[in-house]
Amino acid sequence: MINKIVKSTAEAVADIFDGAVVMISGFGEAGSPIELIHALIDRGAKNLTVVSNNTGSGHVGIAALIENKQVKKMICSFPRTTNSIVFPELYKKGEIELELVPQGTLAERIRAGGAGIPAFYTPTSVNTPLAEGKEIRVFNDQPFVMEYGIRADFSLVKCKTADRYGNLIYNKTARNFGPVMCTAAETTIVQAGEIVELGGIDPETVVTPGIFVKKVVEIPNPAEESKLVKENRRYPW
């Protein structure tokens, strides 16, 4: 029997090891798997390379993971956001590495990694500092920059609904990086707002096919990052 459902976030992240590459879904707080991130803080794995669009806000979620000194390097497109305090401080002190990637290139590098494509050429960033040192190739008289696909050891993803096969659907713009990150990790770990019986998700509406998912944990009422930030909460509580 295939059953990807695990009982707790602790069990879901139990295999994440020191030095792992971890993708974390979300665009700001929308789609950020805050309960899984907090479980990773409890787990304590260090020297992580985290791939995520932003670096978190306040002192919860990704920001708390960074503040807890578990992240060696961030690969992201927009490391400063409103209420982003933790990453800028550590970056200015030289205590965390940053690989800045244009947002579309980040999405495509993850998609390529998941699709078994080691590298590709894109027009994005040509003639800018972000293309420096990278291979440029001309196709049809236009220059393109080579970018590598990214694969991860783990992806942490938030979705709205899942079943025990790992089929997923998302909520509005909280979908963002989730579907591509699910494809690009050896182990994809998902927190779902609800888990339904097989057949409870119309096959025509499945966004992430279950084959890309290893573990699912049900979190019926996930915390809202912006509310926690407003209340000046810190994790660990």
Added chain:
Amino acid sequence: MVINESIKGWDRNQMAQKVAFDIPDGTYVNLGIGIPELVAGFVPAGREVIYHTENGLLGMGPAPEAGKEDPELINAGKKCVTAIPGACFFHHADSFTMIRGRHIDICVLGALQVSGEGDLANWSTGEPGAIPAVGGAMDLVAGVKTIFAITQHLTKEGEPKIVKECTYPLTGKGVVNTIYTDLAILDFTDKGLFVREMAPGVTFEYLQQVTDATLYQ
């Protein structure tokens, strides 16, 4: 360079209105953060325009009423928005397929500097110690068919933003089609940067004086 304080120029809403007037019926448009967000409020009646936001929504509507905000329904600036009837959601790789694959017709962006060759700098001042953040700007200028830059003509310190060559790190080279400022609308053509329209009280001579790049009329 002498700045004529008596020239008020267009305000932000008037600038946004000028941009909106140049958005044809039936187009797919991506609006950047800041002044570009105002543009949606001025599209002339009778035109149907679909707004794309790169975090995964086609058919973005206005901000929700107070109390109806949904933190999982946001725009690229991470502000709460609504979805119009007929809207659709998609993941990031699909969203940038729309952008890089030349499916989006128009993008309206802010600018730190624009050069006389249409180069755009809008992501970093390149200051040492500053935290670089690029988001989707480089993808947008690389892939969207028409790029409108909307910006004040001068910096807060009174320096020209339309320059011979950008001193800030580039977002893209030769990518801007039209610049909308508080003083003028400027179109890039094969023969240079042409003045299409000037705000009340602005003369060509004055405009050239406050513009580092060479202008044509």
